[in-house]
Amino acid sequence: MPAYEQVGERLAAVRDEIRRHGGSDAVRIVAVTKTHPVEAVVSALDAGLTDVGENYAEELASKAVQAERLGLRPRWHYLGAIQRRRLKLICQYASVIETISRPSELEGLAKLDYRGDVLIQVAPPGHHEGRNGAQVDEVASLLALGRDLEVRVIGLMGMALPGTEEQTRRYFESVRRLGQDLGIREYSMGMSADYQVAVAQGATMVRLGSVLFGARGQERATIER
Numbered sequence: 001m002p003a004y005e006q007v008g009e010r011l012a013a014v015r016d017e018i019r020r021h022g023g024s025d026a027v028r029i030v031a032v033t034k035t036h037p038v039e040a041v042v043s044a045l046d047a048g049l050t051d052v053g054e055n056y057a058e059e060l061a062s063k064a065v066q067a068e069r070l071g072l073r074p075r076w077h078y079l080g081a082i083q084r085r086r087l088k089l090i091c092q093y094a095s096v097i098e099t100i101s102r103p104s105e106l107e108g109l110a111k112l113d114y115r116g117d118v119l120i121q122v123a124p125p126g127h128h129e130g131r132n133g134a135q136v137d138e139v140a141s142l143l144a145l146g147r148d149l150e151v152r153v154i155g156l157m158g159m160a161l162p163g164t165e166e167q168t169r170r171y172f173e174s175v176r177r178l179g180q181d182l183g184i185r186e187y188s189m190g191m192s193a194d195y196q197v198a199v200a201q202g203a204t205m206v207r208l209g210s211v212l213f214g215a216r217g218q219e220r221a222t223i224e225r
């Protein structure tokens with residue numbers, strides 16, 4: 001098992017890095033515990049974090065139940081692909097859903113009377129195949145739909161593709177600009193490999209896994225899909 005007792009130290013180093021890149025202590029750190037056991041959640045909360053992220057609905061549900069048995073109730077963030085048949089389960093456990101990118105998903109949240117916070121994921125430029133978020137020109141109408149449906153859309157989420165630091169920087173900058181034009185205040189941008197770049201571009205939340213918990217083993221994507 002990875003050494004979760006190092007999480008406090010690692011978190012202190014991350015906070016230093018965030019400050020060095022112009023971020024304030026108000027930048028919210030979401031501890032991404034996917035593939036890790038509940039001990040990772042315990043260590044994150046022990047270190048003073050309140051927000052924990054997961055990518056798969058079943059893993060979120062089972063870890064939330066295990067944490068609850070230990071008396072722990074973090075603010076769970078859902079960071080994975082939205083699958084229609086799992087939306088109810090996601091809504092049941094997540095306080096924040098960061099990966100909304102389609103009108104039908106907002107409608108699904110409204111139908112379930114979801115009261116948590118929602119972020120619209122914005123696709124990196126030129127990324128049309130697959131679904132890595134909404135296209136830039138779809139975001140304004142998604143926000144309008146969110147308002148109509150009374151879904152609490154509070155921010156934008158950006159996840160960079162592998163690329164140069166300059167490409168990553170420009171993408172985060174574009175997400176921030178788009179949000180500013182639309183009156184958005186929350187930006188979830190940056191993971192272990194690029195959170196410094198994201199913070200420099202105005203991220204208010206960063207989603208960190210490996211920099212806190214060490215490298216993950218086998219990803220579970222193929223098992224849970």
Ligand SMILES: *Cc1c(COP(=O)(O)O)cnc(C)c1O
Nearest residue numbers: 032079191192193207208209210
């Ligand atoms: C896994 C994941 C992260 C954390 O990744 P690290 O590189 O381990 O920090 C952040 N955001 C999303 C959407 C993820 O799937």
